[in-house]
Amino acid sequence: MLLGDIIRWHGHKTPSRIALISEGREITFGSLLGRVNQVANAMSAFCSPGDRVAILAENIPEYVECYYGVPDAGLALNFLNYRLHPKEWSWIMKNAEARVLLVQEKFLEALQPELADIPTLEHIIVIGSGTSEYPSYHDVVGAASVDAVDREVDVDSTAWLLYTSGTTGFPKGAMVTHRNLMVAVMNSVIEYEIQPDERTLIAFPLCHVSGYSVPLTHFRGGRVVLFPMFEPELWMKEVDKHGITGTSMAPTMLNFILEHPKVLDYKLTSLRGIGYGAAAMPVEVLRAAIKRFGPIVYSGFGMTELGGNVLTFPKRDHERAINGDEHLLLSCGTPMVMAEVKVVDENMVECPPGVVGELVVRGEQVLKGYFNNEEGTRKAFDDGWFHSGDMAKRDEEGFFYIVDRMKDMILTGGENVYSREVEEVLYTHPSVSEAAVIGLPDPKWGENVVAVIVLKKDMTATEADIIAAVRDRLAGFKKPKKVFFVDELPKTVSGKIIKRELRDRFAGQ
Known part of the structure; x- marks a missing residue:
């Protein structure tokens, strides 16, 4: 099945059905x-x-x-x-x-x-x-x-x-x-229970792989509402105006909405699903989202190379998590129906539950390779398994947890520090809006743990406050040696924090 077959099917079967809305213009x-x-x-x-x-x-x-x-x-x-x-x-x-x-x-x-x-x-x-x-x-x-x-x-x-x-x-x-995309679409149709009456608001830029939400919605005959540029109040207006049933966004975007002073002023009850991805969702933000919108949030793990998600953490598991199994809030879910996922060591031997290794993926939605990059393609695959570059672990029930990007893990004094673990603690501080933890070179320890913080509007905190928040919750070697306060964090168009830029900016300081 080709990608265009989606439009051919509905174009012939239901030609008058609305497929696309953009700035008031309806396209059948x-x-x-x-x-x-x-x-x-x-x-x-x-x-x-x-x-x-x-x-x-x-x-x-x-x-x-x-x-x-x-x-x-x-x-x-x-x-x-x-x-x-x-x-x-x-x-x-x-x-x-x-x-x-x-x-x-x-x-x-x-x-x-x-x-x-x-x-x-x-x-x-x-x-x-x-x-x-x-x-x-x-x-x-x-x-x-x-x-x-x-x-x-x-x-x-x-x-x-x-x-x-x-x-x-x-x-x-x-x-x-085409095969990669269609498998990704059908995986998501099954796992996220996409319906023919879907009205999907596209909040991510279409140049991002999350744009597969367009064929995903169209596959079931739903309509797509294009969002020119993300702005929290405009997002709320669009949901209210069009009766939006589903949307996806980065954690940062969702946090902006939750912190907006008018978040309670708009009718958002049409929403049946809010997907999040592109970056780790701080648990505190996730709790706030469920409190505001109800148990309608879901997530997954995917990459550009995968055409969509291969792990899914659906609404029912979020509901289970907030009703007692809170450790699951750190999970990115279980494998989707048409994807094989496992955690392996450096010898490609599968890790037992609880042991951190690299997440590898196999299946028909995995890319066929990198264009004009034979070496990159060769390094990315091992006997059909795609190396994600993400460090992860699996629990006894089969839930997967992304621990860190392999390149973002910090090695200090012979100890491994996973940046996400420290970031989760930082997000519990009442003044912290965004946090990124990086490693910077140190002649004694190899690397130092460094926190880069964006404070909430009209809130304050000192370096000592931030360090104390971590010291009270984690081992001493995991607490930041330095804290930098910035107005914003550098991000990709999909909302991922670009830690490489932070390392370059603060190196030597």
Whole structure:
């Protein structure tokens, strides 16, 4: 089954059903199918099977058209994060050997100086008003046939080319196939009980892998409401206005909503599910979310390379956790129905319950490899198992717990310190809004534990306060040696804290 088959099914069966809402504009499945076909036909005229089509845009309807239309032509849609620097856009397109660029008009000026450095780029199409040099997307796509594209597409061909966020180094282009995406979608449909009447608010940028929520919702015939840019009160207004049933967000975003002074002013009772991911959810924030919204939160563990989640911690397990089994609140759940997950040591031997090792994954939603990176692909796989780079453990019941990123574990005085364990304690301090724990080089201990803190508005705390909070709860070697206070933490577009930038910023201090 191809990604575009989702739209073909509903476009023929229920063409008048609403598929997409964006800034008051309603688009039916029938209309969306026509545009998807036009995109596929237009791109086929420019590209050979397997070529890459890059897209640089915010959350707009054209993005959804390309989600389906570009892969329908046997091409790979190369996502560009609009929050990156133009030189980073250029690097990704060069690495991806992009043939076509679809660029939202507002980004063209910033990108213009970099375009000459991308030798494979032959066509630049502007989403918005075209120029004398570059045609408009609507002219190019609008002139193409609305009939299905005449091209055979392999289910194992790359549908989406997603570059990793680079939180631990250089980004890599994950080749995610039609098969990968469809297995990820069906996994989530089963595990999260997606219904035909879903109204999903897309709060994450569509350039992120969490955009698979779009085909996930469409698979069941639900409607997607695009959210141009996350802002807490606007999010609450949209939920109220559209009767939103489900949404997903990073823990930081959920925390912003819970701390908003108007969080009780809006009718949010239509919500049946709030998914969270992209970063660890502090337990204190999770408790506050369940108190405000009820037992409707759920989570999972996924990566760019996995096309979606492979571990699930559904609503029923959250409810169990708040009714007595609170240790489960630190879990990211159990394996999804079509995924194999285990924790292994350095020799790929499975670890017994309670022992920390690396999380590895096998299954049909795991990427086929990294584009133009044979060494990265070789290192990532071992006998079909994908190395996640995450340190984890499993309990006797089969629940998995992410302990840390392998590169974020701190080695101090011969002891391992897992940053998340310290962060969880920091979040219990009443003045702490956000916390990140990193290791910085130390000639005596190897590394020192360092905390970087964002305080809540109008709240105060000293370095001594923060250190004392940890000292009272954890072993002495786990308490921060230093504490830095900042206005905000550097994050990826998906909400992950970029600890590499913090290590660079505070090195030597």
